[in-house]
Amino acid sequence: QKEVEQDPGPLSVPEGAIVSLNCTYSNSAFQYFMWYRQYSRKGPELLMYTYSSGNKEDGRFTAQVDKSSKYISLFIRDSQPSDSATYLCAMSASKSGGSNYKLTFGKGTLLTVNP
């Protein structure tokens, strides 16, 4: 079983739709959770960072973490064509005395928002 599972899609939605992207993980040591957006032929861009179970909102984006189910989600409201990209979840384990630099990524979900 892979440490992080992410449905690769592709996912195609009309403009204005609510998008739900998800990852599951198996390693209980993961305590910090990130979502990255990666446009074609570009580097990943950090979108959201969370560490506790529950929701974190930033504009049209909401990150949700359920540690008991080992499940994280990213919701995009009022999706725009400019949101078309690959979305990567990433996680890191806690480390005594500080954060852990070793990020474990999902494979990414390709999202297309159609005008």
Next chain:
Amino acid sequence: NAGVMQNPRHLVRRRGQEARLRCSPVKGHSHVYWYRQLPEEGLKFMVYLQKENIIDESGMPKERFSAEFPKEGPSILRIQQVVRGDSAAYFCASSPLGHRTDTQYFGPGTRLTVL
């Protein structure tokens, strides 16, 4: 306000040649990380460096791969005697001293093609 810079953006090598990938972190960042993204795979951690020190190279293949981050100049990822399986996108990320090391800012990547 320049982000992480990588060059070259595209590199073509024949089997057996050497590949040198360069990364200039965000100005003021002293932590550098290298990740590899194979086709249809998520990003995989390779190595973590600070100035003049390799902190963790547990994700690097034992042979042919090396990395450095000298006191002056960019970080270099070096692949000797490349093989077709080395074809991938190589991403560099950086984070500032004193901040969480799992908050990493990525460059645009170098896409290596081995013929």
